[in-house]
Amino acid sequence: MAVVPVELGGRSYQVRISANLLAEAAQHCIPLLRKNSVSIVTDANVAENWRETVEASFDRAAIATRWLILDPGESTKDWSGLEKVTDWLLAGQVERGDHVIALGGGVIGDLVGFAAAVLKRGCNFIQLPTSLLAQVDSSVGGKTAINTRTGKNLIGAFHQPSLVLADLSALGTLPDRQMRAGYAEILKYGVLGDRAFFDWLAANGTAVLARESDALERAVATSVEAKARIVAEDERETADRRALLNLGHTFGHALEAETGFSDRLLHGEAVALGMVLAARYSARIGLMPDAEAAQVARSVETAGLPGEIAALALDCDGQRLADHMLHDKKMDAGTLPFILLRGIGTAFVARDVDLADVAAFLDEQLRAH
Incomplete structure (x- = not known):
């Protein structure tokens, strides 16, 4: 496994790169979790391929998973998508010290990261990028955003994840x-x-x-x-x-x-x-x-x-x-x-x-x- 540190003082984190990380997701995430449950946001395509694998990992660790499954595609990364994610997180009583998991490509990472940035003035999140673009770019560095009619990524925030797990196995199902x-x-x-x-x-x-x-x-x-x-x-x-x-x-x-x-x-x-x-x-x-x-x-x-x-x-x-x-x-x-x-x-x-x-x-x- 390759481990790349992102050195940002008190907000530093690791990007871990290897095969089979989604199957081992719980053991990597447990040190960051404060509760025996976790909220996971993904899209329908990723859920079809990887929900069972991720869910099984947390089940083995006796951590309950709560899922929000969104429509795939760039159109999800807008005001209505942000409202859907934040309302769902609030309904789940996510607290500032909790970690939300973004499981998916750049759209999910950007949307969930921005929701985490603004929810209760900022909660934590973990990136589980499943596309090559997300693994090498959007999951690293803390840029989060949504699109508007005026343009792309014009509403957003810098909000660093606490951990990034780049599972190379996930690329096997990527078109x-x-x-x-x-x-x-x-x-x-x-x-x-x-x-x-x-x-x-x-x-x-x-x-x-x-x-x-x-x-x-x-x-x-x-x-x-x-x-x-x-x-x-x-x-x-x-x-x-x-x-x-x-x-x-x-x-x-x-x-x-x-x-x-x-x-x-x-x-x-x-x-x-x-x-x-x-x-x-x-x-x-x-x-x-x-x-x-x-x-x-x-x-x-x-x-x-x-x-x-x-x-x-x-x-x-x-x-x-x-x-x-x-x-x-x-x-x-x-x-x-x-x-x-x-x-x-x-x-x-x-x-x-x-x-x-x-x-x-x-x-x-x-x-x-």
């Missing part, structure tokens, strides 16, 4: 498309700050996507270690360090908004295409070689992820996509910072990007290929 979407976030860590890891993925990415145990554990652990280092340095994204984790997200969120935050374009797919666009735009304005931008695109397309906007068949122009960016939560004093690249492994925050030029660039991409 291949979701596996590829999670791989986009793994690839992101190489592109933004670790050329050696990017090169390792070029040689071993197929094994990761095939869920080969050694390659998968190394890819997940390396990604979590990278994120843990950045979070420890800049937990609340008040400096530029944590902002680097948004590589691909500004372009990606605009594409998600244009596709209605739907299954037409998964978050990881949007991030993958966003990274390609960030690399191409960086090359366009002379920051990185065209050849390296092409390498980023190849790494995305080789993984079966979208590398061209044109393939989405969007009914919009570049200006409309740029307008979506104005609702980005990273807007600061009327300007939008972009994460751009000086090369693979060398990302930085650019605060002088002309959105009109970005719109023109996106027009070019919409017409390409």
Whole structure:
């Protein structure tokens, strides 16, 4: 088992990475629990595959489980979803010192984490991420949020979990498309700050996507270690360090908004295409070689992820996509910072990007290929 500490002083916690952690969930969680019962929130798809396993673990430990099963998908992560979760937790008399368990992908983790952040001004929670994207990204670092009509993740809070159990066995039931979407976030860590890891993925990415145990554990652990280092340095994204984790997200969120935050374009797919666009735009304005931008695109397309906007068949122009960016939560004093690249492994925050030029660039991409 790989154990990655997230060093945040009195709020430090561990990310434990191994197979069969859901079957052993109770023994990992018991040291944090104050009662002989625990509240677990999940979605219908995850419940079908993993409720019995998790429930059996707590049954063996004589801990009763209380379940809330939500509809799967991004649409659950909204005001009504938050109301449903908080009302259910209050009905269950969850106290500030209790731990709520989030069992699922990024939607469940974000929603339950935000509910825990605001319930009685903050209770505790444990992340049991079941998707690759959640294991390497959203379950680590304390960002919790819901979506609104205005945009994605605009209402939220920083609220760290007490423990993260990343069970690699759970990825065995993950659809291949979701596996590829999670791989986009793994690839992101190489592109933004670790050329050696990017090169390792070029040689071993197929094994990761095939869920080969050694390659998968190394890819997940390396990604979590990278994120843990950045979070420890800049937990609340008040400096530029944590902002680097948004590589691909500004372009990606605009594409998600244009596709209605739907299954037409998964978050990881949007991030993958966003990274390609960030690399191409960086090359366009002379920051990185065209050849390296092409390498980023190849790494995305080789993984079966979208590398061209044109393939989405969007009914919009570049200006409309740029307008979506104005609702980005990273807007600061009327300007939008972009994460751009000086090369693979060398990302930085650019605060002088002309959105009109970005719109023109996106027009070019919409017409390409």
